[in-house]
Structure formats: structure tokens, C-alpha cells
Amino acid sequence: MELSPSELRWRCAADQLDFETTNDLEELQQILGQARALDAVQFGISIRRHGYNMFVLGPPGLGKRTTVNYFLSDKAATEATPDDWCYVNNFEQAYKPRALRLPPGRGAQLQRDMTQLVDQLKTTIPSTLELEEHQSRIQEVEQEAKERHNRAFKELADRALERGIQLVRTPGGYAMAPVRNGEVIGPEDYEKLARGEQQQIEEAVKELQEELKEIIERIPRWRMETRDKIKELNRQATQHAIAHLLSQLRADYATLPHVLDYFNALEKDVIEHAEDFLPQEETSPNILGIPMPGQPNFHRYRVNLLVDNSKSQGAPVVSENHPSFQNLMGRAEHEARMGTLVTQFTLIKPGALHRANGGYLVLDALKVLQQPFAWDALKRALNAKQLCIESLGESLSLVNTVTLEPEPIPLDVKVILVGDRMLYYMLYQYDRDFADLFKVAADFDEQMDRSPENCALYARYIATMARQEHYRPFDRQAVARVIEQSARLAGNAEKLSVSMQSIANLLREADYWASTDNAPTVTARHVEHAVAQQIYRADRVRTLVYEQIRRGTVMIDTQGARTGQVNGLSVIDMGNFSFGQPSRITATVRIGKGEVIDIEREVDLGGAIHSKGVLILSSYLATRFAQNRPLSLSASLVFEQSYGRVDGDSASVAELCALLSALADVPIRQTLAVTGSVNQHGQVQPIGGVNDKIEGFFDICQACGLTGDQGVLIPRTNVKHLMLRQDVVDAVAAGRFHVYAIETVDDAIALLTGREAGAPDTAGHYPPETVNCRVAARINELFEIRQQLSQQGMDKAKS
Template sequence: MAVIDDCKVPVEKLKWRCDLSVFSFKTTEEIGNLETSIGQARALTSIGFGLGMEQNGFNLYLAGEAGIGKTATIGHILKKRAKTEPPPCDWCYVYNFAFPDSPMALPLPAGKGAELAEDMKDLLAGVRVNIPKVLESKEYESNKVALIEQFQERTGELFADLEKQAGEQGFALQRTVSGLVIVPQKEGRNFTQEEYEELDKDERDRMDGIGKELTTQLNDVLRQVRDNEKSMRDALAQLDRELGLSAIGHHLNPLKEKYQSSPKISCYLESVQEDLLENLEDFKPQPPPPQIPGIKIPHQEPSFERYEVNVLVQNSDDNGAPVIFETNPTYNNLFGRMESVMQMGGVATTSFMLIKPGALHRANGGYLVVDAREVLLNPFAWESLKRCIRNAEIKIEDVLEQYRFMTFVTLKPEPIPLQAKIIMIGSLWIYYLLYYLEPEYRKFFKVKADFDSRVPRTPEVLNDYALFVATHCRNENLLPFDAGAVAELLEFSSRVVEDQERLSSQLMDLSDLIREASYWAADAKVPLVTRDLVKKAISEKVYRSNMMEQRIQEFFDDGTILCDTTGAVVGQINGLSVITLGDHTFGRPSRVTTRVYLGRAGMVNIEREVKLSGPIHDKGVLILSGFLGGRFAQDKPLSFSASICFEQSYQGVEGDSASSTELYSLLSSLSGVPVKQGIAVTGSVNQHGDVQPIGGVNYKIEGFFAVCKAKGLTGEQGVIIPKLNERNLMLSDEVVQAVAEGKFHIWSVKHVDEGIELLTGMPAGVAGPDGAFPPGCINFLINERLKTMVENLKRFVTSADKDKQRIEDNPTAEKS
């Protein structure tokens, strides 16, 4: 009986109680807000390193379970860090006068993009007024008329000289349908064909020679006229240019001076000036188009959109570096797009003014945060993101262009240099998937920040949790919590991770519990959330989800599921299992039975034979053979057969937490000593008989307690757990109270010998120097039983061999 007392777990170890003395407040209204994450030192160190590395490829992946505050943590860090960094430049797209299909990207200091756009609007407004005024001025008209008259006078002089020479030689210059020609004259009129043919040959040859010479002179005159026309056009163009410069100079020159520090903008303004001067006619009032009866043709003014500025990204000096959270990382949302406008006839057109930015444009010079799963799910997003990081530029493209049957005319905007820190948030599963299956992932995301789902329970962490509660209550206008309510939340957090030394960092679940507790406080019309209200929120949450648990409990109550909680039975024991159904987890006992008989099959796992057990459970059963062989087969072979079964189990069985249970049942069956049915067992075992820790210990204990409570607590019932699971105990108040009153017990063991003594009330026994066990112990009974089985099997085999030999020696006698 000493083992029963020595292995009992003290009541104070059944649950960690939060000491209210660690808190310096009475209610959360008295404390401030949480300024950092809770207990994520490793992740914060990794984030600080990744954000500090400026080289390409040192982007971050934040890995961890959902709901542990990855997004909130990085958001807080980036918000604080971005304020201390200089704002990046603005980016604008402008018309490319040299290559209209490739709009130019112009960088400007933060806040200057909109200023350039406004300056260009003012420039356009000014020249649209001044150019028509200059072109319609008297000075322009007089200069233009003077140039034209000068050309006409020079042209008239050339033709007059030619006509004079032709007249002196009996020829005249005449205009025909085919142009100017030289024709011979007779008495003031042209020669007829008959008159020309009547001339003698010498006269005709003389006239032909003169005609050819005059025709050559006519061609020279026409060439001089064409040169004069070109000179006149050049002079008129120079006149227009000079007048245009006078009209736009006082608008454009200040802009050139203002943006002279940017060579690219200066070059762009020069291109604007040249285009304005080349298209002065567009600024004149346009005559209405000719109208066709019955058809109204709209009057279209020339488009001056090419002089506008598309401010793609605009930053502010006051906001620091941009921090962009893209919740829907589609291709267009990440890399931008080119919108189209439907024209008459259904033809889609676009222009540089319809280029729209993506999240990468807005985050350029700062930080972009995206969800890893969303990036991988959206077509083209991941491959294009890698390309942007590799080339360090953002390129806006029509991603569907290669998949169309027809090619559409589109734009090819100039790429924008990329200098941003990209942060992906996702699960560990996605991280390892990318790490091993994506060849370039390790080149572009070199920094991993691991967020732990469990954090150490230190006084600093406890106070951080209190600050979190206070912050959450303020942000969502919830009722404040007193210190006891915060302590209950922390105890619940410790129960979630089943560890008295750690707390859960699943802040999403904790936030939900805070909201629910505030709701019940408001429902009770009290101004403060107390410990009891937090307990009520927890119990109500369980009640909403535990219908299946109650249904199974009813089967135990009415005897549908067999489970004895009193008495003792040979080869029968109550094991413990855990069932998880979505958001609810609970434990339930499972009867394990073992039958031992003569044979050589060894241990037969019925679940394995019918394919209802998993590989880990099969491993646990096979370990039992190692334990039995090491303890009882040193002087003899193991010659027995045993069948092990989970009774009334109609689903799969997995895990090795029942291996000690099966071993106890087997030892009971081999020794013939009954096992107390009021004690349930959990724990895995190794080949040396050491009991190893398992998971779900609290649910298992509470599940068996519920069955014992329903059948009646006797004060002798309880659960045997591994010694190493003591730190995982965070039992419900009801179980703790029952243990304190002596109605229920929790024992912890290190070795199966301790467990079998608790279950049978007999000592396990230790082998002496000669390998023999002392009489009256469990191991002695098992050893004697195994010896008997070996001898019986040997006699049976010997008798069978003799019969076989006799038949072989006298086959005719057997036939007769």
C-alpha cells in the first residue's frame, strides 16, 4: 500500500493557480496598452535581422499557426520602424514622344508627383490660350504675308525673265493641264502643226534647239521655285517656332528651371516643347467637319492628353516609409494593370493615363506584407513576384496576352526599380513546401521568423497578457476585467497547451474568450468581468459544442458502452482515449481486454488484424514483446499466444498512449491476478518498462471522472498517468475538488512495476542475482505461468512428433 501513497499526485500539482500578487492592478482600466508581442523573442530577433538587411533576397517569411498574432506583430513593428525612415520618391508615368507605346516612368521627391501633374495642367491651360492668340495676332499675319509676298515676288521675277527671253526668240511660256511649257509663236499666236511642218528643215532645227534650251531654263526656274517654296515653308515654320516659343516660353522655362535637378524630367520637358512647336496647328480653332445630309458627324477637338501626367504613386514627407498589407494578392493587385476604354464599335483603347498601380508600387521604398497561401493560390502571382525580386524592378504587363487568340495593341510601360522588403505570412507547412519544392524560394526569402504557439510562463509574460486584455477591451469597447478574471484567462491559456510552465499564444482564441466574458458580464448587468464570468464563458463555449460528448456519456450511463468502475477482473482494464470533433476535444474510457492461451503466435493485436490500427499503435504493441522477452525469456523461449482488443471500438485506433494499458492487461492475464476496474490507465511504454508521457492527459482524466461520477464515486477510483505528465496537469475545478476530498485520485508512475502494483495491490517483484523472482509477486506468477506453458507446449509437440513418426514407420497399420 506504500506505492499507492507514494505515487499519489498532490492536489497542488493538479492545476497551476495564477498568483494575483504578480499583478499591480485591480482592473484592466488601470494599466496601459500592449506595445509588443507576447513571448516571441526568437521571432522578434529574426524580424529585426531581416528588416535590417538591405541586400536583395533577404525578405522574410513569418511562420506559425493561425491566430498567434503574426500579422499584428509585424504590423506594429513596421508601423514603428517606418516612421523613422525617409519617404520614398513619387512615381509618374508620362507620354513618350519618341516611342509612344512605351510610357516613361519619372521619379520625383516625395510629394512632388502631384505638383508636376498640376504644373503640366497649368502649362497646357496657358498654351491653349496663348498659342491661338499669337497665331491670330496682326504681327504674325503681317510677317507671314511678308514672307509669302517675298516668295511670290521672287517667283514672279524668275518667270518674267524666262518669258522675256522666250519672247525675244519667238517663243512663249504657257500653262497647260500638264504644267508649264515653251511653245513657238508666229504673229502673236502659237504655231499650228501644219505651219510647223511647212518650215524647211534648217528652220525647224533652229526652233527645236531654241525650244530645248528654253525648256532647260524652264526646268531650272521650276527648281528654283521649289527651293523658294521650301525656304518659305522653313521660314514660316521658323516664324511659327519663334512665335510658339514666345507663347510657351514663359510657361515652360520656369518648369525647366524648377526641375533642372532631374535630368530625366528636363529631357521630358524638352520633348514636350518640341511636340508643342510641331503641333501648333492643333491649338487653332478647328473648323466643323463637313456634314452629310441625314448623318450627324460629331465635332472632335484634338487630344492634348499626351501632355498630362499620370501620378502613379504619391507619398508624403510626414508618413515615412510606406507599409502595405495586401489582403487579396492577385496579379493586378500586386503588379498594377492597364485599364481600357470601350470606344464606338466595341474597340478597347488604352493610354498611359489608364495605368494603375499595384501593391508593389505603393510599397516601393517600404514594406509589403502578403499572405503566402493567397499568393500561391492566385494565378501568375508567385512567378511574377519572383521575377520582380530577381530583376529588382516592377513591370506592368498584360498577363493574358499570350493566351489570347488575337493580339491587341497595348502599351509596354517602362519598368520601375524595386526596392522594398517583402514579408510573407503563412503556416510552417507552406514554408517547408516552398523550401523543398520551389528552387528559387531560398534565394528570395532568406529569413524565417518562427512564431511559437506556446510561450514560457514568466512574470513579464503574465503582465504582457494583462496588457493584451486591457488593450483588447479598449479597442473593442468591452467591459474591463478584474485581476481574478485575468488570472482565470491565464489558467485557461495554460490548459490549452497542457503545460503548467507555458501559456498559449493563440491570441485569437483568447480574444474570443474575452469578448464572450464581456458579453456575459453585460448580460448579468455588472460593470466588471470577474473570474466567475470567465468560467461561465468557458463553460458556455463547451456547452455549445459538446453534444456528441454528452451523447457518448449517455451510452456509458445506460450501459450501452461497457465500463466497470468497481471490482476487479483478470485481463481487463480501462484505457483512456481522446476524441477531437472540430472545435471540441474530450476524453472517454475504453475497455481493453487480453486473453492468453497456449500457442506460438505471440501477441495478436485484433485492431491490427482488421486494419483498424495505425502504425504508431502497432509499434506500441510490438514493443510489449521486447519487454516480455527481456524480462521473462532469458532462460526459456516465449511460447504463448495472446489476443489484445479494444472492446466496442468501431473506428480506427492510433497512437501509443495505450501501450502501458495493454501491457498491464497482458500481465494480469498471464499472472491470473485481477485488475482494479476503478483505476484507468494511460501512458506509453518502452522495452525496458519505463512509462513515457502522452498527450491529452487532462481530457483523459476528466473523461474517466465523468463516467465514475455518473456510476458513483467510491473514493477508490482514479487514473494512473506517467510521472512526466505531472507538469501537463491543468484539471477542471470539479476534478481537483474531488481529489481534495478523497473521492478521486491521480497517481503518477515511472515504471510499469509501480503501475501493476497500484492496479493489483500485489508487489511486482524484483529478480534476484540468480534471475528468480520472489514468490508471491506478480512477476513470479507470470514466470511460472510461462514455464508451464512452455512445458505443456513441449509435451504436446513431442507427442505429436511421436505420432507422426509412428505413421511414417508403419503406414499400412495406419490405413487399417
């Protein structure tokens, strides 16, 4: 049935829009056409339970992020500002820094307080330890120690002298030797002594040497005792000196027990390392100005303010555009020191999860999955509800250096992943943690119903955009054209696209073209020009393809009739632009065993769906024409001059028609092209890209010259999708082009061959000279030939 021009394109009646320009309209305060997704987003944001993270799914350009941010900003502003987080030194295990949680703003305060405290300690401790009273006590201890040493040696020396032995200092220590008149006896004089006297001397020396050894062995212990006494004196003095400094801090942070614990540990450490605060010798070892290890390290009293919410209002909403492992989880950086990589707690850097803790983190799902280890780390953190900073290099043995194990930080964050549907379903299918962690799916629709109410909302959306983006006002004809383009983008005359990115681009460009006209308002002409320009900018490939057809390089007939040859239609999708391309499909038939050979499949250029369509043809032929006998033919189908992959079943009607034409030996009109898929019963089913396909064949026919016979056959079920270009509609209205809606293969055959297809009578016989009658006859003929050949073969075998 031929379609009328009114069925080829839905027109948005501008006179139905009750405004002159978009200036007359109120702004739209809602997101267009996403009721289900919006409910899901609101639910997902509001529910604060473990695992209720959200995946916002849908194709790009639907405004998913904008929508999420819109709701998040409102919600987050009403929520409590989360606490600050700091890392401080763990004085007992420096490689395990402690995490401190403080109310918002107190982290920065603690950081300042600690810097100030260290500055004060640098003056207070030296002045305390250098106090005359303290120095006197130190000297007393030192003097006492010195006296103890000297006394021990002097007593030994005196005892030795009483026995005629002198304690003599040597380069390496001490020795005992006999003396006469204050001089050690020489070996010659010693030899002259009586043996008894020698023995007496040697025994005395031996005994005294033992005593000397005992004294020397006691020296380390004495030194340790002295050192301990001095340390204790320093400890007492330092404790007294810093007590008043810390007492003020303790009062300031009295409500934060973990901070008070830290102060206690700090106090202990400061006392232990009081000497670090004393002025250092000028000759402190350094190389090129870099202090050598062992120098005082006041960094350990610093506060690493990891998360500072002092200037935040409400819960944070963080969006991480580069969600690498480290950008998500934080990291402990290293610095090179004397050729070695070292780290400390002040080099811990926060990740997006730290910044978003207590709020919301919005991530692009694909980017997270593309980053090595980021997805696993994110899941681990969400599952454990805590943030552990891990060294990736260390765990992979990429670097072998000192690393940290910072205390984990409790994590309370809602993660919102934004991605396309395939990603969501793949994760759901293959990642067993995904369903537990992302319980809320907000599925964004690509289109909405084209109701008068929705058209009115669409107009308000255009008005809102024009106002917010400072476009010229759109008059109602322009708005109507935009709405029509929206239906075209939806690929459905009964729907409107909610791909806001595409619409926003159209509005922006229409405004631009209006500006080049110095027009005060955007009119329908500007919108149409913007659409035309969008196509023009994108259709380089289409132009090339059509040129090849026009020049006959790619052979497409648009006139005459051919047996076993039909014009099929396919769509080439360039991403931002798609267009229809006619293809010549041919079929040949010969005797065989009932197989229909899909040449595309044979050479691995046919996809599975295409193969399925071809197999359906075999089934259709066998069911309709060879129910009680074997189908004794072999047919071949091919997309001529096709050198790429072919998929989809939208050419199956065309393929069947070509096959039937070849079987019936009835030519097909090349003025027509056909699209549609077919089932085993010969019913024609809908296909995609119907508008592009019709326009594609129209363009070719127009280029070769419209004769008035040309047209396209489309499935009846696709009629509602028609939103054809105006020039096509005009051509149809003028009778120079035709669009036919078909429901069965017989409809297609009748239109393509100009002959009746023929319906079987109760006995299964077709009317004479109908196409189906000729097909049945040919199939029967092939069967009989095969029977004869089979019989001859058997006879030959018997003889």
C-alpha cells in the first residue's frame, strides 16, 4: 500500500504552540522525559545504606551527569559538613601513621597549633636546658661520674704503688709495671732482681691487672648510669618546660580524646628527644645543603592535613575525571634523598575518596575500569567501608623501598558511576560484587512520548536553554522545527529524543546562524539551516559513496527490471551521522539439496544475524513450496560489490524476493528498493534506520533522475517511525517518488514484479502465472530432475 505524504513525516503544528517566542515561556524546572531515572536518582541519593551506590546508565548526551549534579548539589547542601582528617606521626611505629578525625576546620587549626608548638619548643627547651640551675645539676652528675672514674683508678694506682707497682698509661689503655724511684724498672735491671722478688712482682702485677680489668669492665655501666641520670634530668626539665604549652592545647582539644592521646604520645617523644631542640653545631654534616640522616627531624611533629573542610558547606560532591588507582585511593609519595627513595607521613596525599568521604563521588565507569587496579581498589574500599592507602609499586614489586602503612580511615561515601548500558549489564553479569555494591540503577531513556503535553515541555526546555545560554529567543516555528528534529533523532514520529546534547547543539548552532543574519529571533529557517549544516559537515563519506553509485562504479540500477536482482538498503553509521546506502542483492538457483548459500557467511563477511535471516529463507521456501518433498535446489545469495561486513536481517525480504524472482524467472523492477526482515511465514518485520534508508535511495534516484516509478518498500510496522526529509515528502506529494508499506513477502513480490504473488487454494495450488505458481513449478521441476538423476544413479549402480 502506497503511503500518503502525510504519513511520511509528522509535522509539529506551530499554531498549536501558544506563544510567540520562547521569551513568553517559563523556565523548565525539571529534567525532560526521565521520570523513571529521576525517581531512581533521587532514591539512590537519599538512601544511606551500605551497598546503595548508584549506577547511572544510558547513552551519552542524555544529560546524566548534569542531572546527577543537579540533584546532588541540592541534597549535599542540606547535609552535615564532614569531619577533617589528618595524618600524624606514630611515635611508636613511624611506618604506621595515625589518622586523626576532627570536626570541620579543626584539622587546619591543629596543623597551625602544632607548627606553633614546635616553634615554641625550639626556644623553650633550649632555654630550660641551659638554665644555670639545670646545667649545674648536669655538671654535678658529670663531675660525680668523673670522680667515680678517677677515684677508682687512683685507688688502684695507690694500692699498686704500695706494692712497688705503677699504673702506666699506654696508647691503647693501661699497664702495670714495677717502679724504682718513680721510674719503671728496665728489663736489664729486672733481670738482676732475685727470682723470688721477680715472682713477687709478677704476682702483684697479675693481681693488679685483674683489678684493672674489673674497673675497665665497669666503665660502660658507669657511663650508662650517668647517661640515664642526665636523661632523667633533661626529661624532668623538659616535661616541666612543655607542660604549660601542652596544657593550653589539651584544654582546646579536650573534647577530642584521640587528639589528647596524640598529645600524650607527642609529649613523651619530645621529652625523649629534647636534645633535638637544642641549637645544633654549625658543622652539622650535610651534602649540598641536604641534611644527613641523624639530624633533628621536626617533621615528625607536623600535621598532614589530608582533608580540610574548613571552607566547606554541606557534604562534598567530588567528581574525579582521572580515576586512576592513586587518584582514587590516595598515595604516599616518595622523595629522593642521597640516592634513596624515602617517605614519611607528611608525604601522604589524599585521593578522591578521601575528599568525598561523608559525601558523594561521581565517576565515569568506563574510565574507572580502564585504569589498572582502580576498580578493584574502589570495590575493596566500599566493601570494607574504610580507606587504606596502599603502595601500588610495592605490592607489585615494582619498587623496593621504605613504604608506609597508614591507619585506615573509615569510609562513608556514596559512589555514583555514570556509564552506558552495556557496561552496566556486563558488570552485573560478570562482576559478582557489583550487584551488592551498586544496588541502584538509574536508567536514562533516549526518548519520550510525543504527546501535546510533552511538546509543550519541550518548548519550555528550549526556552530555558535559550535563557540560560543567552541565545536569541526562538519563535514558535523554530521551536516546532526543533521538536520535529527531535522526533527525527528519536527515529520515531511518535517519540521525541531526550538526547539533550544533540538538541543543545542544534539550539546553539541555530542561534549562531541567526546571529549571522542579525536576526532578533531564531526562526525555523535558522533551525533548518543548522540541521542542513550539521549534515553537510558530516556527509563527506556519503557524498563519496553516492558519487561512486552515480558514476556506475558501484552498480545500482534505478530503472528497468532484472531477474534474481533486487535493490536492498543498508545504513552506514559514522557515529555522529548515518546514511542509507542501496546495495545490489542477487540470487541464483540450481539443482541441489535444499541449501541456500549465504556467500557473505562463506567468506566470513556475514554476521550471525544476517546468517539467521538467510536460514529463515530456506525454511520459508521449504515450508511454503516443498512441504511434502525435499527441497531440491541450491541457491546462492550475495551482496554485490560489498567488501565489508554485512550484518542484520533487514535485507532478508530483499534476499527472499531476489530468490523468488530467480526461481520464478520473473524480473524485478529496479526502480524500487526494499527493506525489511521476514519470518518463516513470510510476514515482514520492522527494521531500524528506515528514514536513512528511504532517503538514501531517494538521493540516488534523484541523482540519476526521478522517473516517477521509483520508490521504496518498507515494513508496515515501520510507518510510525517515518520522519523523512521534506524534499522526499515533497517528491512523494508530487508523485515523483513512492513509499510503500508491505506486510508480507507476497506484498513485496507483487509490487516488485508487477505480477500477482498468488495465494494457494485449499489444495495448495497457486493460480496460474502468478509468481508463487511459477516458483512452485520450478521447485517441482528441480525435484523431479533430481529424482531422475537419483534413479539413474541407482540403475547404474545395479548394472
